[in-house]
Structures are given as C-alpha cells and as structure tokens.
Amino acid sequence: MKDMSFEKALGELEEIVNKLEGSELSLDESLGLFEKGVQLARFLRKELETAEKKVEILLKDEKGDLKPEPFELTTQEGGAVEESQKEKSVEDDDIPF
Numbered sequence: 001m002k003d004m005s006f007e008k009a010l011g012e013l014e015e016i017v018n019k020l021e022g023s024e025l026s027l028d029e030s031l032g033l034f035e036k037g038v039q040l041a042r043f044l045r046k047e048l049e050t051a052e053k054k055v056e057i058l059l060k061d062e063k064g065d066l067k068p069e070p071f072e073l074t075t076q077e078g079g080a081v082e083e084s085q086k087e088k089s090v091e092d093d094d095i096p097f
Helices: 006-022 027-059
Strands: 070-074 080-084
Antiparallel strands (some): 070 080
16 A cells, blocks of 8 residues: 555545445455455555644744644635634544544
8 A cells, every 4th residue: 555645545445435335245345345444544544644744844933833824725626715724733633533
C-alpha cells in the first residue's frame, strides 16, 4: 500500500463499502473485504495526518506558533468557498476510524 496514492486508496475503499452494502457475499468474502477496508482506512488516516503536519509546519511563524491563515476551498464545480483555518493539532481530530 506504500506506493498507492491517496485518491486510489479512497476509491478502493468506496468500492469495498459499496460491495459490502449491496451484495450478497459469503462470510469469508465479507470478512476479507472488511479487512482490506480497515487497512485502507488506516492508510488514509495516516496520509491525512501527514498532510496536516506539513500544513502546520508551513503555517508556523518565526516563533514556532501556529498562525491562522485564510484559504480558499475550491469545489468540484469550480466555485470557490472561502474558509478560515483554525489552529488545531492532530490530537484534536475526531476521525472515526
């Protein structure tokens, strides 16, 4: 999984969820897909934590304190949604996996 991109792993996880929700699978098939899904979810969480740490490093001021910076979040339709970034550490995240 180390050579897998975030986007590819997310796509695979979505496929697994769809299969588990919509198919009549055997117990062994379901367990195998579930195990693969858990591995993908852990990989995705680790990638997100790494990305957040990089962003935090980039936003630190000369004293090492995090400083809030505004940023634009672009939607898939091409429109921009303005958001402001809040100071938050990785430990504060409540990602449910």
